[in-house]
Amino acid sequence: MSEADLAVDSGQSLLDLGDSRRAHQFITEGQALLPDSRAKTRGVFLAYEAASYLQLKEPERAAHAAEEALALSRRIGAPRCERLLQGLVPDFQPYRAADGVPAFLALTAA
Template sequence: MSPADLAVDSGRCLIDLGEPGAARHQIAHGVSLLPTARDKTRAVFLTYEAESLLRQGEIDQSAATAHQALDLACGIGASRCITQIRNLAPGFRKHTRVQGVEQFLGALPSADAAA
């Protein structure tokens, strides 16, 4: 297991333990350690980061991060990643007035074509 994987897995555990702030830092650190050859993993890690941000109430930043993950996953045709990102959508539906949320939700239908 690489240091990037370890950092993100720790962050994922922190999300499950209800510690989204600490989780975000671990996940962001893990993402920063990933080489570009691991874009599929980067999309998954960004999805975790978006989830952590969403749980912290950082809706605009979460939407931007989720959109970044979606773009990356669509670009490489990673259907499981797209599904994972799509699972975040219900958490955004009540925040459609927040910057970036409508753009993210609007991009989801076209993700099906990329998968």
């Protein structure tokens, strides 16, 4: 397991436990450590980042990360990442008026 994977997995665990601030720090750190050659993993990490922003009630940042992850996953064919993002759609619903959220929701419906 690489340092990037360890950082993001730690962040995901913290996210599951509700510690979204620390989770986001680990996820961001993991993304910075990830080499460009691991694009599928980058998409998953971006989906985790979107989830952490949603827990922090920062829907604009969440939508940006989610849209980037969705575009990447569709470009490289990463169905796991797309499933993760589809799972976030209900969490975005309360923020339909926030910048970037309508565009992300439209992309997930396409």
